[in-house]
Amino acid sequence: MNAVTPSEMMTIAAARALRSTDVCFVGIGAPSAACNLARLTHAPGITLIYESGTIDTRPDVLPLSIGDGELCDTALTTVSVPEMFRYWLQGGRITVGFLGGAQIDRFANLNTTVVGDYDKPKVRLPGGGGAPEIAIHCGEIFITMQMGSRAFVETLPFITSLGHGTGPGSRERLGVTTKGPTRVITDLCVMEPDAHTCELTVTSLHPGATREAVQGACGWPVRFAADIAETPAPTAEELTVLRDLHARTRRAHSGEV
Amino acid sequence: MASFTTLRDAVAAHVRDGDVVAMEGFTHLIPFAAGHEIIRQGRRDLTLVRMTPDIIYDQMIGMGCARKLVFSWGGNPGVGSLHRMRDAVENQWPHRLDIEEHSHAAMANAYEAGAANLPFAVMRGYKGVTLPEVNPNIRSVTCPFTGEVLAAVPAVRPDVAVIHALRADRRGNVLIEGITGVQKEAVLAARRSIVTVEEIVEDFGPRSPNAVILPHWTVGAIAVVPRGAHPSYAHGYYKRDNAFYQAWDAIARERDAFLAWMEENVMKRADLALEPAR
Numbered sequence: 001m002n003a004v005t006p007s008e009m010m011t012i013a014a015a016r017a018l019r020s021t022d023v024c025f026v027g028i029g030a031p032s033a034a035c036n037l038a039r040l041t042h043a044p045g046i047t048l049i050y051e052s053g054t055i056d057t058r059p060d061v062l063p064l065s066i067g068d069g070e071l072c073d074t075a076l077t078t079v080s081v082p083e084m085f086r087y088w089l090q091g092g093r094i095t096v097g098f099l100g101g102a103q104i105d106r107f108a109n110l111n112t113t114v115v116g117d118y119d120k121p122k123v124r125l126p127g128g129g130g131a132p133e134i135a136i137h138c139g140e141i142f143i144t145m146q147m148g149s150r151a152f153v154e155t156l157p158f159i160t161s162l163g164h165g166t167g168p169g170s171r172e173r174l175g176v177t178t179k180g181p182t183r184v185i186t187d188l189c190v191m192e193p194d195a196h197t198c199e200l201t202v203t204s205l206h207p208g209a210t211r212e213a214v215q216g217a218c219g220w221p222v223r224f225a226a227d228i229a230e231t232p233a234p235t236a237e238e239l240t241v242l243r244d245l246h247a248r249t250r251r252a253h254s255g256e257v
Numbered sequence: 258m259a260s261f262t263t264l265r266d267a268v269a270a271h272v273r274d275g276d277v278v279a280m281e282g283f284t285h286l287i288p289f290a291a292g293h294e295i296i297r298q299g300r301r302d303l304t305l306v307r308m309t310p311d312i313i314y315d316q317m318i319g320m321g322c323a324r325k326l327v328f329s330w331g332g333n334p335g336v337g338s339l340h341r342m343r344d345a346v347e348n349q350w351p352h353r354l355d356i357e358e359h360s361h362a363a364m365a366n367a368y369e370a371g372a373a374n375l376p377f378a379v380m381r382g383y384k385g386v387t388l389p390e391v392n393p394n395i396r397s398v399t400c401p402f403t404g405e406v407l408a409a410v411p412a413v414r415p416d417v418a419v420i421h422a423l424r425a426d427r428r429g430n431v432l433i434e435g436i437t438g439v440q441k442e443a444v445l446a447a448r449r450s451i452v453t454v455e456e457i458v459e460d461f462g463p464r465s466p467n468a469v470i471l472p473h474w475t476v477g478a479i480a481v482v483p484r485g486a487h488p489s490y491a492h493g494y495y496k497r498d499n500a501f502y503q504a505w506d507a508i509a510r511e512r513d514a515f516l517a518w519m520e521e522n523v524m525k526r527a528d529l530a531l532e533p534a535r
Contacts, residue, residue, distance in 0.1 A: 067284025
């Protein structure tokens with residue numbers, strides 16, 4: 001089997017964070033791969049929900065969009081989009097929201113809206129979509145994104161979705177009672193908010209990743225936990241299932257199926 | 258009251274310069290053919306409302322139809338940017354585009370409020386984020402029972418809603434199955450509506466008693482346009498053309514390539530809007 005890529009390690013580490021009992025609101029891209037890998041390996045009972053209204057969906061290939069027909073065809077039921085956001089998300093029925101982002105800060109606030117001035121943007125990004133309310137209504141939030149100094153930044157130009165705000169007490173002061181981001185899974189490491197400061201702290205390094213590499217890809221002076229672990233390498237099963245999933249997905253999206 | 262017509266006549270009668278137009282379909286059933294006909298008829302100064310602008314609004318913005326965009330997620334799903342939308346926002350090409358940006362939850366609530374004939378929607382949201390600082394239409398309201406401060410956004414009340422549905426029956430009742438998005442809300446919130454359908458059937462036949470149906474007296478013009486949602490999809494008819502969504506990235510990246518593609522595949526295809534109703 002070929003060597004594990006950083007992207008594969010990230011997806012596999014992200015998948016491991018999910019439990020079979022979770023009801024998970026799935027973002028597109030890296031989160032979707034991780035959530036379906038979890039479902040196909042250690043968490044067969046997980047309920048995956050996409051914002052298009054598909055509840056308990058079990059796609060055979062990864063959807064390109066959050067509303068591919070595959071999601072509806074394999075769902076337990078499909079509800080309207082207003083119902084999805086009102087009853088299921090705002091109603092507090094979701095245990096985990098899984099998000100990606102373009103930029104993140106040390107308190108796990110995310111930006112997917114704009115780089116530069118809002119009215120005269122340098123780069124106009126897609127915007128928030130479901131994320132602003134996913135971030136406050138799900139029991140907790142997992143985030144997965146590749147590290148880089150333009151992605152992990154000292155100050156966000158725009159806060160699209162709330163993490164831990166400016167530190168301890170921020171969420172509570174806004175009347176938000178959910179936990180917020182509890183884990184950030186990157187291609188180099190896993191970070192968790194410090195119990196006292198809420199600042200993202202490296203708790204596990206992926207095999208082969210170094211502290212120097214993590215710091216080099218992070219725009220703020222990054223903290224490391226005292227008892228830092230090494231992320232277990234992918235098992236043969238995890239890797240096989242993930243690669244099969246990606247291969248099926250590529251065939252389907254190129255129109256070969 | 259439903260009337261059967263061609264897509265060309267439906268757009269000519271119901272979409273006017275300066276209108277607020279909501280063309281909905283959440284990934285599924287996006288009314289591409291209708292959007293193309295609006296482009297061909299040269300509509301200008303439209304306020305385009307859609308949760309996910311998708312390729313259809315990328316095309317309409319790039320062809321100069323829009324003055325303002327009201328939206329909540331403006332990317333090419335799973336692929337990247339909508340380059341024509343970005344060019345309009347970043348460089349004012351082909352001209353300036355005003356934006357009113359929301360979250361999905363707010364847009365969905367705003368459509369529902371419109372359908373319910375309410376002036377605004379209320380929700381728990383927009384906490385700790387920047388968007389309310391740049392969108393004056395995101396405000397707050399205090400619950401008269403608990404004192405909780407909640408987010409409020411104005412209802413969406415389009416001049417015209419445009420949707421693509423699976424089929425209509427001979428009376429003009431319209432059936433939607435699969436991912437139903439906010440289409441029912443959009444039509445009920447709007448003053449006028451255009452519905453394109455894959456086919457017209459004598460009778461819907463066996464169906465769930467909870468099937469999503471817009472009764473004939475709630476819709477306006479109905480036009481038959483087979484594959485009228487492509488490259489989006491129609492549940493039970495054809496799949497989402499994910500290869501086209503990926504190819505659009507290269508087509509739309511440069512202005513000249515975009516204009517050439519639109520000329521060849523949209524402007525020269527007026528025949529696609531002339532399907533007889535029956």
